[in-house]
């Protein structure tokens with residue numbers, strides 16, 4: 001079944017030109033939402049699953065802007081909650097592209113909670129989410145390369161590349177252990 005992304009009733013989809021690199025700034029995105037009672041867990045704090053869903057949705061925006069294609073979540077890296085978010089806080093999800101392979105894209109995510117009464121900002125967690133861009137047949141398809149515009153961005157990309165190589169190697173080892 002074709003993804004609703006390609007539905008004729010939606011505005012046209014124009015996949016990004018894979019020969020034209022994109023910068024990190026072009027696709028960076030921040031999503032903010034006020035935490036309400038329906039977002040709570042049994043302790044009255046924000047449910048971790050609410051944050052995880054927001055992270056996946058927000059990071060996908062970056063991957064879709066980079067590829068201008070439908071994307072699927074391939075991997076979500078570590079998810080350590082450093083501090084709780086409370087009902088009444090505004091949760092901000094800051095997302096930036098870390099690394100782009102051939103069909104895959106790793107988005108770096110920082111989650112902050114803002115206490116509206118005081119303006120205090122707390123770091124809640126950080127993670128990396130990997131997406132794969134899909135073509136009309138639902139198969140992985142190439143995306144534009146990522147272009148660093150500063151030495152800091154170049155370091156960020158190289159670090160993500162090294163991390164990805166370690167992760168893929170680890171997954172290969174675990175796979176051969178369990179199958």
Ligand SMILES: CC(C)(COP(=O)(O)OP(=O)(O)OC[C@H]1O[C@@H](n2cnc3c(N)ncnc32)[C@H](O)[C@@H]1OP(=O)(O)O)[C@@H](O)C(=O)NCCC(=O)NCCS
Pocket residue numbers: 072073074075100101102103104105130132138139140167168171
């Ligand atoms: C995404 C999917 C189409 C990829 O299919 P595939 O046959 O694994 O494709 P490939 O082997 O060509 O891998 C595609 C890319 O993912 C990367 N990849 C594969 N496994 C990975 C992993 N564990 N972590 C990070 N990247 C990974 C590959 O290196 C490749 O990247 P590249 O093209 O940039 O080099 C398929 O795995 C899938 O449908 N998964 C389910 C996705 C989904 O439904 N997510 C929501 C869950 S509810």
